[in-house]
Amino acid sequence: MEETVVMNEETGEAWRIVNIPGKPPIPTDQQPTVNVYASMIEPNLANTLIRRLNQIAPLENLRHVKRIRKKAVEGGKSQLSAILCLACEDENQWNCVPENVQELVNSYQLSPFITQVCKYAASSKEEWEGQCKLWPTSYHPPTYNINGVMGFSEEDSQSVFSFMKFAIELAKSSEERLVNAAVIVDPSNRQIIASACDQINSWLPPESNASMSNGCIEQAESLCSHPKSSQVATNVFPLSNGSSDKFRKLYTNVSCLNPWRSSEQRPRTSSCYWHPLRHAAIVAIEVSAAMDRHLFPALGHIGDECYDVEDMQSSFITSPAKRPKTNLTNVEKEDKQVLHTKDSCSISERPYLCTGYDIFLVWEPCTMCAMALVHQRIRRIFYAFPNPKAGALGSVHRLQGEKSLNHHYAVFRVLLPYELPTKGETLAEIADKDKRANALQFH
Amino acid sequence: MASHSTDTLALMELAIQQAKDALQFLEVPVGCVIVQDGKAIASGRNRTSETRNATRHAEMEAIDILLEQWQRDGLSELEIAEKFSQCSLYVTCEPCIMCAAALSILGIKEVYYGCANDKFGGCGSILSLHLQSSSEQPHGGAKGFTCTGGVMASEAVSLLRSFYEQGNPNAPKPHRPLARQATD
Numbered sequence: 001m002e003e004t005v006v007m008n009e010e011t012g013e014a015w016r017i018v019n020i021p022g023k024p025p026i027p028t029d030q031q032p033t034v035n036v037y038a039s040m041i042e043p044n045l046a047n048t049l050i051r052r053l054n055q056i057a058p059l060e061n062l063r064h065v066k067r068i069r070k071k072a073v074e075g076g077k078s079q080l081s082a083i084l085c086l087a088c089e090d091e092n093q094w095n096c097v098p099e100n101v102q103e104l105v106n107s108y109q110l111s112p113f114i115t116q117v118c119k120y121a122a123s124s125k126e127e128w129e130g131q132c133k134l135w136p137t138s139y140h141p142p143t144y145n146i147n148g149v150m151g152f153s154e155e156d157s158q159s160v161f162s163f164m165k166f167a168i169e170l171a172k173s174s175e176e177r178l179v180n181a182a183v184i185v186d187p188s189n190r191q192i193i194a195s196a197c198d199q200i201n202s203w204l205p206p207e208s209n210a211s212m213s214n215g216c217i218e219q220a221e222s223l224c225s226h227p228k229s230s231q232v233a234t235n236v237f238p239l240s241n242g243s244s245d246k247f248r249k250l251y252t253n254v255s256c257l258n259p260w261r262s263s264e265q266r267p268r269t270s271s272c273y274w275h276p277l278r279h280a281a282i283v284a285i286e287v288s289a290a291m292d293r294h295l296f297p298a299l300g301h302i303g304d305e306c307y308d309v310e311d312m313q314s315s316f317i318t319s320p321a322k323r324p325k326t327n328l329t330n331v332e333k334e335d336k337q338v339l340h341t342k343d344s345c346s347i348s349e350r351p352y353l354c355t356g357y358d359i360f361l362v363w364e365p366c367t368m369c370a371m372a373l374v375h376q377r378i379r380r381i382f383y384a385f386p387n388p389k390a391g392a393l394g395s396v397h398r399l400q401g402e403k404s405l406n407h408h409y410a411v412f413r414v415l416l417p418y419e420l421p422t423k424g425e426t427l428a429e430i431a432d433k434d435k436r437a438n439a440l441q442f443h
Numbered sequence: 444m445a446s447h448s449t450d451t452l453a454l455m456e457l458a459i460q461q462a463k464d465a466l467q468f469l470e471v472p473v474g475c476v477i478v479q480d481g482k483a484i485a486s487g488r489n490r491t492s493e494t495r496n497a498t499r500h501a502e503m504e505a506i507d508i509l510l511e512q513w514q515r516d517g518l519s520e521l522e523i524a525e526k527f528s529q530c531s532l533y534v535t536c537e538p539c540i541m542c543a544a545a546l547s548i549l550g551i552k553e554v555y556y557g558c559a560n561d562k563f564g565g566c567g568s569i570l571s572l573h574l575q576s577s578s579e580q581p582h583g584g585a586k587g588f589t590c591t592g593g594v595m596a597s598e599a600v601s602l603l604r605s606f607y608e609q610g611n612p613n614a615p616k617p618h619r620p621l622a623r624q625a626t627d
Contacts, residue, residue, distance in 0.1 A: 205511040259548045260585050273514045274523075277506065277545050282498060289496035353497055367572065368548065371541035371563070375497035390585075397570065399540070404562050404569055 014417030015161045017152055017382070019410065020394045021124035022142060022401025028130030032119040034062070035087035037097060038069075038135075039110035041080050049082055049108065056100045057085035064121035066136040083135075087114050123401075125150060143400070143410040146379060147187075159190055160360075164384055164414045167360040170197055177253040182284035183360040184378075186351075193357060194291060196283035198255040203275035255279045256366040257387055281361060281369035285376045288354060353377045364391035364413075370399045374407050381411045447594050451555060454478055454533045455595045458557075461488040461501060462535045462602050468493065472602040475501040475534035477509060479526070483533075485509045502534060502542040506549065527551050535599035537592060540565035543572040546588060553589040557599030566590045 036059075041049055050067055059065060071079045084105065088096040097105075097112075105112060117135040122128035128139035143149050152160065163185055170181035179198040186193055251257055256279055351357070358380040359373060365383070370392035373381060381393065381400075392399050393411045400411045447455075454476060461474020465488040476483040487504030491497045509530075513523050527549045532538075535557040538546060543565025546554065554566060554573065565572045567590065575585035 203510075205507070259544070260550075273511060274520050275507075275510055276548055277503075285498055286496055289494055292495050353495065366544065367565075367570070368541050368544035371539060371544065371565070372498045374563075375491075375539075375541065377497070402569055406562055 015157070016415040017148070017157060017160055018413045018415060019125060019149055020398075020400070020413055021127075022398060022408070023123035024394075024398070025124045025127050028127070028133065031127070031131065033116040033134065034119050035114050036062075036117055036135075037084040037087050037101075037112045038081050038115050039084055039105070039112045041068075041082050041108075041110065043078075043080055045108065046080055046082070049104070052104060053082065053084065053101075056104070057098055059083065059086070062117065062119075064137045064139075065117045066138060069136055083117070084110070084112055142403075142408050146410040148380060148412065149410050156187075159187070160382060160412075160414060163192075163358075163360045164382060164416075166192075166195075167362050168384065168416075170195060171254075171362040173197070178251060178362075180254045180256050180280040180361060180363050182280035184284050184288050184354060185358045185360065186356070187358050187380075188356065193354075194284045194287035196280050196287055198253065198280045199278040199283050200253075200255050200276060201272060201274055203273040203278050205273060254363055256281075256361075256363050256369055256390060259366050259368065259390055277368065279366065279369050281359065281365050282372055284359065285354070285372055288357075288376075292351075355379065358382065360414075363387050364393050364395060366390040367392040367397055367399075370397070373409065374399060374405055377407050378409050381409055382414050383412075384414050384416055386413070447591075450481060451533075451594060454483060455535070455555060455557065457483050457486065458501075458533045458535050459595060459598050459602070461486050462599065465489045465501070466602060466606055472606050473501045473534065473536045473599075475505055475532060477505050478531045478533060479529055484530075485512075498541060500539065500542050502532065502538055502545065505532075506545065524550060531555065533594070535595075535602070536560050537564040537566050537568060539563035540570050540572065543570070547572050547575055547586050550586040551588050553591070555591045555594050557592075557594055558596040558603070559592060567592070 046068060053067065059067065065083065067083050069081045071081070073079050085097055085101050104110070115135060118131040118137055122131050122137060122139050123141065125139065125141075128137060131137045141149055148156065163183055167181045167183045170183065171178055181195070181197045183195040184193040185191065252261065255276075259276070259279070354373075354376045356379050359378050359382070361369075361381065361383045363383060363385050364387035365373065365381070366387065367390065370381075383393070386395050388395050390396060399405065400408055457476045458474045461476065462472040463474070465474055466472035470489040470492050472489070474488040475486065477485045477487075485505040485508040487501040487506075487508065489501050490499040490504060493499075509526075510523065513526060518526070528551070530551055531553045532546065532551055533555045537556045537558065537560035538554060539560060540563055556566065559568050561568055563569060567573070573588050573590045575587045
């Protein structure tokens with residue numbers, strides 16, 4: 001029995017992906033509606049009638065409303081109704097119907113009735129589904145051509161969950177306190193382009209001297225090394241036996257949650273600098289840009305240079321979805337292979353900034369980070385936990401719905417089957433369950 | 444247009460010089476200086492093309508210079524926060540939403556800008572992040588700053604126009620503005 005439960009988790013019943021639309025969703029029963037005249041029509045007349053109606057009574061301000069409704073009735077048959085025209089304010093005034101519509105009604109012996117349709121186009125899939133119960137509408141969100149806005153395939157969902165787990169492990173890999181973590185992914189081949197944690201206290205200025213950079217890189221790497229599930233989890237603070245107060249303290253280092261936190265009067269303990277703007281997303285963008293400069297140093301000079309993998313600060317490894325158990329040395333070998341193939345890529349394959357890429361964040365980004373992701377042309381943002389005081393993707397602001405911006409990403413919240421710090425189960429245990437579930441599936 | 448003091452104009456002139464510098468390097472021509480006690484202590488210009496990092500706006504460049512320098516001089520976090528609260532930013536274009544949020548995080552005192560930023564502006568055009576008040580959270584809440592727009596706006600606009608007329612060579616093909624379209 002226990003195994004069945006695990007199977008369910010594996011198939012995504014416990015993990016869920018929810019689209020966060022550009023406008024706050026309005027409950028179906030609160031959406032403004034307008035009255036229209038409609039009538040049942042014979043299926044063989046549908047074409048003729050719709051063409052005629054579109055000429056004599058076009059629904060100018062209701063372009064999202066479908067002219068025709070198809071309803072399944074018993075016996076596998078369907079019943080068609082069409083919208084004739086707008087109804088008047090006063091419901092019973094048949095007089096206001098245009099003369100030529102009246103003629104149409106008479107000549108085809110239609111029996112008009114008044115019904116309601118939604119006045120405005122839906123701004124989310126949920127809203128649209130609600131609207132269609134009233135009368136079918138069409139749905140074209142500003143991001144409608146982005147995969148996932150209309151739902152995820154089983155395979156894509158699993159990939160999303162794997163990368164989110166990876167981001168959470170990264171967020172916990174810091175020694176004492178949770179930080180935010182960001183993982184930029186190329187979804188076309190499920191490769192990680194860049195990953196980073198908050199670096200508020202571990203900034204390495206680009207032009208600082210070498211002796212200082214050593215210590216700082218070391219620290220940055222320990223903060224953001226590839227999480228190896230079992231090892232990381234054993235190092236993590238005790239998840240099971242802390243008071244909620246303690247956990248609130250643990251969150252104070254998540255930079256996006258309170259970007260304005262007061263400065264501390266404490267001496268610098270390491271050679272690293274303090275930088276209040278180095279949030280995980282900002283650092284990940286920087287790493288991905290550095291990677292791009294490294295792989296494509298100059299236009300027209302691709303393939304001339306050798307790259308030193310060790311020299312790179314970013315993690316460039318294969319998808320955790322595919323290889324949950326690779327050890328670090330293997331990963332490094334694969335790095336070289338990946339870089340080698342990338343090396344021989346043609347220039348046309350080089351993406352413009354992060355066009356087409358996804359980013360996985362543990363917490364909803366603050367305004368600064370959310371706008372940085374607009375600038376860098378990220379295609380989709382996935383986050384696990386909302387950021388009620390400073391979040392810019394639905395909590396305080398909603399940048400994905402700002403029409404004036406020149407780029408729009410789709411935003412998704414990934415709902416986990418557990419609360420990050422309060423539930424006793426560690427991610428290692430969950431990973432272990434996943435493993436067993438996989439074993440069950442494939443043997 | 445409101446008249447600005449000669450000091451304000453002189454400082455904005457420094458920001459314009461930075462923007463011209465950016466233009467020479469085929470960057471979107473936006474420049475800035477950060478000023479303390481009437482003296483420019485750091486400058487920055489857009490470096491988004493060179494770095495392939497679209498977040499490297501002029502403001503971010505200047506902020507990084509100060510953060511590094513002040514810490515090299517041994518200043519603590521608290522002392523740095525205190526310093527920023529005495530600084531003004533002079534920038535040729537209204538700070539975008541990202542930069543306005545960053546300025547609020549740092550707690551800068553005031554911002555003078557040239558032209559408005561109709562597409563991305565975070566100081567009144569799209570969002571008004573400079574008006575955030577920290578009344579709810581006296582410690583560590585959002586910080587606002589005073590904002591004055593329209594300082595040498597026409598100079599800032601003409602620089603941007605000359606950039607977009609030559610076309611952004613780094614934009615992807617379908618987005619690349621043609622000279623014909625940009626002039627209308």
